[in-house]
Amino acid sequence: FGSLAEKVQRDPSFSTLSSDDISYFKGILGEKNVVQDEERLAIANTDWMHKYKGSSKLLLQPQTTEEVSQILKYCNSRSLAVVPQGGNTGLVGGSVPVFDEVVINMSLMNNVISFDKVSGILVCEAGCILENLITFLDNQGFIMPLDLGAKGSCQIGGNISTNAGGLRLVRYGSLHGTVLGLEVVLANGDILDMLGTLRKDNTGYDLKHLFIGSEGSLGIVTKVSILTPPKLFSVNVAFLACQDYFSCQKLLVEAKGKLGEILSAFEFLDSKALDLVLNHLDGVRNPLPPTIHNFYVLIETTGSDETYDRQKLEAFLLHAMEGGLISDGVLAQDMNQASAFWYLREGVPEALMKAGAVYKYDLSLPVEKMYDLVDEMRTRLGDSANVVGYGHLGDGNLHLNISTPQYDDRTLAQIEPFVYEWTSAHRGSISAEHGLGLMKANKIFYSKPTATVKLMTSIKKMLDPKGILNPYKVLPHSIDSHS
Ligand code: FAD
Numbered sequence: 001f002g003s004l005a006e007k008v009q010r011d012p013s014f015s016t017l018s019s020d021d022i023s024y025f026k027g028i029l030g031e032k033n034v035v036q037d038e039e040r041l042a043i044a045n046t047d048w049m050h051k052y053k054g055s056s057k058l059l060l061q062p063q064t065t066e067e068v069s070q071i072l073k074y075c076n077s078r079s080l081a082v083v084p085q086g087g088n089t090g091l092v093g094g095s096v097p098v099f100d101e102v103v104i105n106m107s108l109m110n111n112v113i114s115f116d117k118v119s120g121i122l123v124c125e126a127g128c129i130l131e132n133l134i135t136f137l138d139n140q141g142f143i144m145p146l147d148l149g150a151k152g153s154c155q156i157g158g159n160i161s162t163n164a165g166g167l168r169l170v171r172y173g174s175l176h177g178t179v180l181g182l183e184v185v186l187a188n189g190d191i192l193d194m195l196g197t198l199r200k201d202n203t204g205y206d207l208k209h210l211f212i213g214s215e216g217s218l219g220i221v222t223k224v225s226i227l228t229p230p231k232l233f234s235v236n237v238a239f240l241a242c243q244d245y246f247s248c249q250k251l252l253v254e255a256k257g258k259l260g261e262i263l264s265a266f267e268f269l270d271s272k273a274l275d276l277v278l279n280h281l282d283g284v285r286n287p288l289p290p291t292i293h294n295f296y297v298l299i300e301t302t303g304s305d306e307t308y309d310r311q312k313l314e315a316f317l318l319h320a321m322e323g324g325l326i327s328d329g330v331l332a333q334d335m336n337q338a339s340a341f342w343y344l345r346e347g348v349p350e351a352l353m354k355a356g357a358v359y360k361y362d363l364s365l366p367v368e369k370m371y372d373l374v375d376e377m378r379t380r381l382g383d384s385a386n387v388v389g390y391g392h393l394g395d396g397n398l399h400l401n402i403s404t405p406q407y408d409d410r411t412l413a414q415i416e417p418f419v420y421e422w423t424s425a426h427r428g429s430i431s432a433e434h435g436l437g438l439m440k441a442n443k444i445f446y447s448k449p450t451a452t453v454k455l456m457t458s459i460k461k462m463l464d465p466k467g468i469l470n471p472y473k474v475l476p477h478s479i480d481s482h483s
């Protein structure tokens with residue numbers, strides 16, 4: 001697959017690892033948290049999609065912020081490049097080394113520090129796995145304001161560093177709103193304590209926002225303070241079929257207006273995406289009779305009054321059915337059925353992986369134009385590929401995925417730069433929620449003006465003058481041609 005990887009040269013200003021370095025790290029972390037085992041390294045060097053592969057020879061597992069600080073201080077003085085790594089579920093080649101960068105694995109920093117039941121504010125370490133936080137909060141009567149298919153492995157620090165969106169953003173907003181504070185270690189080892197637990201704090205620039213979505217390029221997130229909503233017990237999930245994309249769109253507008261405060265998710269997948277799930281994942285079935293529908297929508301409502309919420313949803317669905325927006329649909333009768341419906345949507349990335357090679361695009365576009373791109377891509381690629389559309393319709397976020405038996409440059413050349421040019425022409429974003437990583441570092445100009453990228457580059461230089469933090473990712477390898 002090599003030819004598909006972004007072609008970058010190893011930065012010669014970085015040192016290579018020596019035995020003295022290893023001894024130093026063993027001195028601060030202890031023998032067992034300095035990992036040189038080949039099997040462990042092979043996993044850390046490979047991304048979730050098996051598309052990007054580095055050749056790191058060292059993985060470090062700090063247990064405290066002070067250890068992270070000592071590691072970075074040392075790496076900075078030695079010019080050793082590093083990659084912060086959470087659950088390694090990132091989809092843009094950002095979480096794995098490109099060459100021999102040292103992997104800083106955050107999984108041992110996995111403690112909940114405090115939870116305030118009055119305010120709903122959770123403070124925890126960055127290596128906490130999202131699903132563990134969800135379970136912890138569930139016992140307290142709260143939920144995380146974000147949820148995503150990778151919850152079993154991704155870490156809150158990784159979520160924050162990618163500014164992950166996910167399945168609940170339509171209701172609870174982005175992490176820029178729910179994260180109240182962060183503790184971050186800078187490239188030189190300085191610890192920035194911004195771990196506030198206040199809803200309101202207008203004392204100067206709100207620097208935590210720089211680190212939300214900066215993909216480990218400006219600092220390592222070590223602790224997090226996040227506002228969590230109370231768990232409401234009336235949850236309903238409907239799995240619906242629509243004949244055309246226009247109906248999905250109209251359904252969204254209606255849902256926002258008529259379900260209002262109880263709407264907690266509005267996801268869609270096209271019939272090709274559903275077919276992939278049905279054909280490649282075990283234990284799944286289509287809850288709707290086997291008629292061909294072109295689109296499927298999953299609507300979730302979350303509220304505090306079972307009778308009222310159910311009535312409201314049923315009235316909405318009846319109205320939508322009578323108006324022809326929905327051609328069929330089913331309302332989950334219990335939690336198991338609700339989870340099964342969710343799996344039909346959340347299982348799409350895994351099903352795509354099982355189907356073969358996948359070219360993955362994560363775009364923000366005006367909702368009314370969004371699906372035109374899928375249609376155009378199908379016309380371009382003909383029978384040579386399976387073009388699939390799904391995503392967070394409620395947030396204007398399309399996941400355009402192109403599935404082929406294997407990767408090849410000819411297919412890639414038909415997809416790119418077309419997909420980026422199309423998105424740019426419609427004033428969309430080439431990364432709605434996955435970040436830029438290695439995959440799209442050089443494509444940033446499709447979504448950001450040169451002056452903005454220059455300022456980002458200056459900020460990077462100021463915070464990480466030697467560029468040791470996650471090199472080759474996020475920012476373009478050169479901005480000269482754009483100035
Ligand atoms: P990693 O993959 O390990 O790292 C991601 C980036 O963050 C890298 O650049 C890494 O260097 C950096 N990083 C990690 N931890 C830290 C830290 N503590 N400090 C500084 N930098 C750090 N994304 C969405 O937005 N919405 C979705 O719905 C969604 N669904 C997904 C479903 C599946 C099945 C999969 C495989 C992925 C999905 N993703 C989704 C993408 C991915 O899960 C998210 O980007 C997630 O937030 C990454 O978390 P992680 O802990 O795995 O981070």
Ligand code: MLT
Pocket residue numbers: 149166345346348349362391392399
């Ligand atoms: C999703 O919404 O399923 C994720 O972002 C993963 C993907 O885009 O495949």
Ligand code: ZN
Pocket residue numbers: 166391392399433
């Ligand atoms: Zn997504």
